[in-house]
Amino acid sequence: MSNYHIKHLEEYYQVYRKSIREPENFWEEIAEEHFLWRKKWTNVLSWDFSKPEVKWFEGAKLNITENCIDRHLATRGDKTAIIFEPNNPTDKAEYISYKQLYERVNQFANVLKSKGVTKGDRVCIYVPMIPELAIATLACARIGAIHSVVFAGFSSKALSTRINDCDCKMVITADGSYRGNKTIDLKGVVDEALESCPGVKNVLVAKRINSKISMKVGRDFWLQPLLDSASKEGNAEVMDAEDPLFILYTSGSTGKPKGMVHSSAGYMVYTAYTFKNVFQYKENDVYWCTADIGWITGHSYIIYGPLANGATTVLFEGVPSYPNFGRFWEIVDKHKINQFYTAPTAIRALAKQGTELVEKYNLSSLKVLGSVGEPINEEAWHWYNENVGKKKSPIVDTWWQTETGGIMITPIPYVTPTKPTYATLPFIGIQPALMNENGDELKGNQVEGRLCIKFPWPSMARTIWGSHQRYKETYFSAFDNMYFTGDGALRDEVGYYRITGRVDDVIIVSGHNLGTAPIEDAINEHPAVAESAIVGFPHDIKGSALYGYITLKDAGESRNHKNLSKEINQLIADRIGPIAKLDKIQFTEGLPKTRSGKIMRRILRKIAHNEMDNLGDISTLLNPDVVQSIIDNKL
Ligand code: 7RM
Numbered sequence: 001m002s003n004y005h006i007k008h009l010e011e012y013y014q015v016y017r018k019s020i021r022e023p024e025n026f027w028e029e030i031a032e033e034h035f036l037w038r039k040k041w042t043n044v045l046s047w048d049f050s051k052p053e054v055k056w057f058e059g060a061k062l063n064i065t066e067n068c069i070d071r072h073l074a075t076r077g078d079k080t081a082i083i084f085e086p087n088n089p090t091d092k093a094e095y096i097s098y099k100q101l102y103e104r105v106n107q108f109a110n111v112l113k114s115k116g117v118t119k120g121d122r123v124c125i126y127v128p129m130i131p132e133l134a135i136a137t138l139a140c141a142r143i144g145a146i147h148s149v150v151f152a153g154f155s156s157k158a159l160s161t162r163i164n165d166c167d168c169k170m171v172i173t174a175d176g177s178y179r180g181n182k183t184i185d186l187k188g189v190v191d192e193a194l195e196s197c198p199g200v201k202n203v204l205v206a207k208r209i210n211s212k213i214s215m216k217v218g219r220d221f222w223l224q225p226l227l228d229s230a231s232k233e234g235n236a237e238v239m240d241a242e243d244p245l246f247i248l249y250t251s252g253s254t255g256k257p258k259g260m261v262h263s264s265a266g267y268m269v270y271t272a273y274t275f276k277n278v279f280q281y282k283e284n285d286v287y288w289c290t291a292d293i294g295w296i297t298g299h300s301y302i303i304y305g306p307l308a309n310g311a312t313t314v315l316f317e318g319v320p321s322y323p324n325f326g327r328f329w330e331i332v333d334k335h336k337i338n339q340f341y342t343a344p345t346a347i348r349a350l351a352k353q354g355t356e357l358v359e360k361y362n363l364s365s366l367k368v369l370g371s372v373g374e375p376i377n378e379e380a381w382h383w384y385n386e387n388v389g390k391k392k393s394p395i396v397d398t399w400w401q402t403e404t405g406g407i408m409i410t411p412i413p414y415v416t417p418t419k420p421t422y423a424t425l426p427f428i429g430i431q432p433a434l435m436n437e438n439g440d441e442l443k444g445n446q447v448e449g450r451l452c453i454k455f456p457w458p459s460m461a462r463t464i465w466g467s468h469q470r471y472k473e474t475y476f477s478a479f480d481n482m483y484f485t486g487d488g489a490l491r492d493e494v495g496y497y498r499i500t501g502r503v504d505d506v507i508i509v510s511g512h513n514l515g516t517a518p519i520e521d522a523i524n525e526h527p528a529v530a531e532s533a534i535v536g537f538p539h540d541i542k543g544s545a546l547y548g549y550i551t552l553k554d555a556g557e558s559r560n561h562k563n564l565s566k567e568i569n570q571l572i573a574d575r576i577g578p579i580a581k582l583d584k585i586q587f588t589e590g591l592p593k594t595r596s597g598k599i600m601r602r603i604l605r606k607i608a609h610n611e612m613d614n615l616g617d618i619s620t621l622l623n624p625d626v627v628q629s630i631i632d633n634k635l
Pocket of ligand 1: 250295296297371372373374375376397398399400401402403423485486487499501502596
C-alpha cells in the first residue's frame with residue numbers, strides 16, 4: 001500500500017525520506033493505486049533543468065475528468081460534488097451531485113464540440129463564480145481543449161491580451177455578475193476586448209443577472225438552450241500524460257503576463273495527493289476554499305484536487321463583506337464547513353471588524369484552517385487561530401505558486417506542530433534549497449536565502465505558452481540546476497521554513513539583509529494598525545532605508561500620527577532591533593493590491609524611489625485609485 005494518507009509525524013518523515021531517496025518508485029505507487037489510467041506509463045520521470053525539460057508518467061493515457069467525475073459515480077453518484085452558495089444569502093444554495101456533474105459536464109462538452117472546439121484548441125473562460133465556471137473548465141478538460149481561465153474582474157485590455165497571447169478561438173462568459181450589492185457588465189467587457197481579438201470565432205453566454213446585452217449574430221450564443229438540447233452522455237478524450245491541461249496567466253514583475261502551462265497527469269496526481277493530506281479530507285467532510293477559480297488556488301483546490309478525491313467542495317459567488325462582514329462565518333455555520341481555506345488579506349479585513357460577528361455563528365464544524373497567497377503576519381495568525389479556530393483547528397500556512405501547481409511547503413494538520421508565520425516543512429517529494437547571492441547552497445539550519453527547488457515535482461509548470469526561452473530565463477537561470485521561486489525564506493533551528501517575501505522585497509539596510517515580513521509583523525502588532533507594507537529607498541549612509549506604508553483600523557484615528565510613528569518604531573526596535581526602524585512612515589487610506597489580494601510592494605517601491613512615471617500597468621489592480629492618493633501624500 002502506498003502512503004496516500006499521512007497520519008502522524010513519524011510517518012511524515014518516513015514517507016518524506018522515501019520520496020527523496022526513490023522519487024520514481026514513490027510517485028509511481030501513488031499514481032498506480034489512486035487514479036484511473038487508460039494506459040500506464042512507460043517512464044515515471046525524465047528531467048533536465050538546463051533545457052529545462054520535465055516529463056512525468058510519460059506514455060500514460062488518461063483524462064482528468066474521468067478521475068474527478070466518472071470513477072466516483074458507482075460509489076458517490078448521489079454525493080454532493082459542488083455546493084454553490086450564491087452572492088445573495090437569501091437565494092437558495094445549489095447542490096450538484098457527482099451524477100449531475102457528470103451530466104452537466106457532458107452536455108457542456110457536447111456543446112463545445114458542436115461549435116467546433118477540438119483537442120488542443122484554447123478556450124478562454126471569463127465567467128464569474130457560478131457553477132458554469134467549474135463546469136466549463138471540466139468540459140474543456142473532458143474534450144482535451146486547453147482552458148485559459150481569466151479572472152472575471154479583469155479589464156477588457158487584460159482580457160484581450162490573454163486571449164490573443166494563446167490564440168483562443170472561443171470565449172465563454174456570462175451576461176454579467178453579482179459582486180456584493182453591485183452588478184458588473186461582463187458581456188460588455190468581452191465585447192470591448194473582442195474588438196482586438198480576431199481569432200475568436202464564438203462566444204457562449206451564461207445567463208446570470210438577466211441584463212440587456214447585445215449579442216453578435218453568428219458569433220454569440222446563449223448557453224442554456226444549447227445545453228438543454230445536448231446529450232448528457234459523452235466519452236472523455238484520451239490524453240497523453242504530458243498533454244497541456246490548461247494555461248493560467250500570472251503577472252511577471254515586468255513584461256506581459258506569463259501563460260503558465262500545466263500538464264495532465266502530473267498535475268492531477270500532485271493536486272489530489274496534496275489536497276488529501278494538507279486538508280486531511282475525510283469522506284463526508286465539506287471543504288471550502290474562498291479563492292476565485294480565476295487563480296491557481298481555485299483551479300487546484302476548488303476544482304481538481306477536491307474532485308479527484310470525491311470531495312464536497314463549496315463554490316461561493318460573493319464577497320466577505322456582503323451583506324455584512326459576517327458572511328464567511330454564516331456560510332461556515334450553514335454548510336457545516338470542515339476545512340476552510342482563505343488568504344491573509346481576507347483574514348486581516350475580517351479581523352479589523354472585531355469579534356462580534358465571528359462569535360455570532362457556530363463554527364464548531366471547523367477542523368482545519370488554511371492560509372495562502374502571502375506571508376500571514378503574526379497578528380492575523382493569532383486572530384485566525386483564536387477567534388475562528390478557537391485554538392482547536394490547526395492553521396496550515398501553505399506556500400506555493402501558480403508555477404508550482406500545488407502546495408509545496410506546508411504543515412500537515414494534526415501531524416506537523418504549527419508555528420505562527422511559518423509554512424513549516426516541505427511537502428512529500430519537495431526538495432527546497434536556500435541559496436546565497438553567490439550561488440552557494442546554505443546548508444544546515446538557521447540560515448536565510450533565496451528559495452529554490454532542487455528536484456522536479458509532478459505538478460510543476462512545463463513552460464510559458466509561446467516562450468520557452470522566457471521560462472528558462474525566469475526560473476532556471478538564476479541558479480544552476482535549480483528552479484528559482486523568486487521568494488526569500490529562512491530555515492529555523494528545527495528546519496522549519498518561513499517565507500520572508502519576494503526577493504525583490506529584500507532590503508539591505510547598512511549591510512543587514514531585512515525581509516519585509518518580520519518588520520510588517522511587528523508593525524501590525526500595534527493595536528491601531530490594520531495593514532502595512534515596507535519597501536526600501538536609497539539612503540546616503542545606510543545604502544537603503546525603510547519606508548513604511550501603514551493603514552489604520554480606524555481611518556479617523558484621533559491620535560496624532562507623530563506619536564503613532566514613534567510607538568510603531570519602538571515596537572520594531574523591541575521585536576527586531578533598532579536597525580529595522582523606519583525612516584519614513586506614511587499613513588495611507590489603503591495599500592495597492594492585486595485582484596487576488598497580494599500587496600503590490602513593487603508599486604510602493606517605485607513611489608518611494610520617486611519613479612512615479614514608471615509604475616507600469618496598474619489597471620489590473622483591485623484599487624488603482626489608491627495609488628494616486630499615495631503619490632499625492634508622499635513623504
Ligand atoms: C498560491 C499563490 C505566488 C506568490 C509566492 C509568494 C506568495 C503564496 C504564500 C506566499 C508566504 C505563503 N500563487 N505566497 N503563498 N508567501 N506565505 N503561504 O498564491 O502565483 O498567485 O503567488 O505568493 O510570494 O511566490 S501565486
